[in-house]
Amino acid sequence: MKVRLRAAVKADLPEILGINDCVQSHPWTENQIEEELERPETFKLVAVDPLEKIVGYLLAREGPDSAELLMIGVLSIAMRQGVGKRLIRGLLTHLKQRLDVFLEVSSENKGAVSFYEHLGFSTHLIRRGYYRDGSDALCMKLKLANPQ
Numbered sequence: 069m070k071v072r073l074r075a076a077v078k079a080d081l082p083e084i085l086g087i088n089d090c091v092q093s094h095p096w097t098e099n100q101i102e103e104e105l106e107r108p109e110t111f112k113l114v115a116v117d118p119l120e121k122i123v124g125y126l127l128a129r130e131g132p133d134s135a136e137l138l139m140i141g142v143l144s145i146a147m148r149q150g151v152g153k154r155l156i157r158g159l160l161t162h163l164k165q166r167l168d169v170f171l172e173v174s175s176e177n178k179g180a181v182s183f184y185e186h187l188g189f190s191t192h193l194i195r196r197g198y199y200r201d202g203s204d205a206l207c208m209k210l211k212l213a214n215p216q
């Protein structure tokens with residue numbers, strides 16, 4: 069699917085929230101997303117189609133030693149067309165491939181786990197019963213940084 073990546077801004081909140089509410093198994097609240105959009109240290113990206121409609125978003129935090137992928141979501145009708153991969157690549161380009169990327173995902177979210185594995189993430193820790201529904205959290209890591 070033909071998309072363009074751009075930095076997310078506060079005005080994108082309604083569209084991002086719409087995708088979040090439709091596709092996330094553990095959706096964030098409006099306040100949580102708004103706070104991330106306002107936080108200067110959060111890396112925020114959206115993928116827009118040729119009509120400038122938002123079809124995907126990514127939120128991540130960049131720390132001194134590593135980065136954390138907080139959330140990624142793609143509109144259902146735009147899934148499996150490379151949008152998620154573009155967003156992750158956008159994050160990796162921003163990080164200049166310098167930092168390892170960490171994330172947590174429910175073991176029940178098989179599609180997302182396959183997606184992350186496809187992109188080279190691997191599970192380094194399992195948190196049993198971490199989510200409210202009793203599912204385990206897989207702590208996954210994409211190793212990019214070169215050891216000194």
Ligand SMILES: CC(C)(COP(=O)(O)OP(=O)(O)OC[C@H]1O[C@@H](n2cnc3c(N)ncnc32)[C@H](O)[C@@H]1OP(=O)(O)O)[C@@H](O)C(=O)NCCC(=O)NCCS
Pocket residue numbers: 091092093138139140141142143146147148149150151152153154173177178179180182183184186
């Ligand atoms: C996970 C998600 C972001 C993937 O985005 P996407 O744009 O559909 O993914 P891509 O098209 O870039 O997929 C790249 C590759 O990942 C793998 N993949 C993606 N989704 C998959 C799925 N549901 N099942 C199995 N493999 C999958 C495939 O190998 C795919 O390549 P292919 O389509 O050529 O086979 C999207 O499905 C989504 O928004 N899911 C709901 C929200 C969510 O669970 N987010 C993660 C937790 S925060």
